[in-house]
Amino acid sequence: MARSAILNVMVQAAMKAGRSLSRDFGEVQNLQVSLKGPGDYVSQADRKAEEIIHAELSRARPAYSFLMEERGEIPGEDDQHRWIVDPLDGTTNFLHGLPIFSISIALERQGQLVAGVIYNPAMDELYTAERGGGAFMNDRRLRVAGRSKLSDAVIGTGVPHLGRGHHGSFLVEMRNVMAEVSGVRRLGSAALDLAYVAAGRMDGFWEEPLEPWDVAAGILLIREAGGFVSDKSGGQDMFDTGQVVAGNEAIHKALLKTLKRPVSAR
Ligand code: IPD
Ligand code: CA
Ligand code: CA
DSSP states (O other): OOOOHHHHHHHHHHHHHHHHHHHHHHHHHHHTTSSSOSHHHHHHHHHHHHHHHHHHHHHHSTTEEEEETTTEEEOOSEEEEEEEEEEEEOHHHHHTTOSOOEEEEEEEETTEEEEEEEEETTTTEEEEEETTTEEEETTEEOOOOOOOOGGGOEEEEOOOOTTOSOHHHHHHHHHHHHTTSSEEEOOSOHHHHHHHHHTTSSSEEEESSOOHHHHHHHHHHHHHTTOEEEOTTSSSOHHHHOOEEEESHHHHHHHHHHHHSOOOOO
């Protein structure tokens, strides 16, 4: 599969940061048993991965702007191009030695998502997409799952935790969704959740609130795999609302409807 020059730059950056995260993940598993735990070590691993990605991308395209989770907004001379980066998505998993985490890099051109890469170093799975060029896992073309009924569907989500709001509204949504579907999963990396929807491993996904760096690459992957992504009102304001609902056409529609429902009596 031939990748464009820009996608190659993104893949190289993600794989280099992935090698760094993999080394640190090995160390985290050793630190797990110590009393202090690996907390500080993980923050360092996260920052190191972000530095690697920043260095690789700015070496290839010095003028482009950035939105990165740790460094925030970094304006460049070229404000028509913006990299959106989460150097480590699934930090809690990483910290606990759970091998479900990823690197997410997207490129926006004039506010439109044009390329995306999600890499899970622990499984060596590389997800890539370019606008109009399809979505791939390693070299395999991706297509969202074909199931059309919620009753057959496995749906991913994110569970709000300590320090986050939305606990009450999440429970209402979960109450409604769990009554309709074959299974609900909480993997702990929103970027991978979206990649798995693109790959047909999960039939749908919803979560709120998420940040642009959690979802930018995944949104493009799902679109390019023939799926649908929106905010909870069915619009395209995912970055501002922080809401993401995804699936194939039928599951996306059914999920949107279920999420709007008041608490079900069942
Ligand atoms: C988190 C993960 C998680 C989601 C959280 C995110 P982080 O990102 O994507 O799955 O539920 O809302 O903040 O903190 O691990 O980069
Ligand atoms: Ca994240
Ligand atoms: Ca992160």
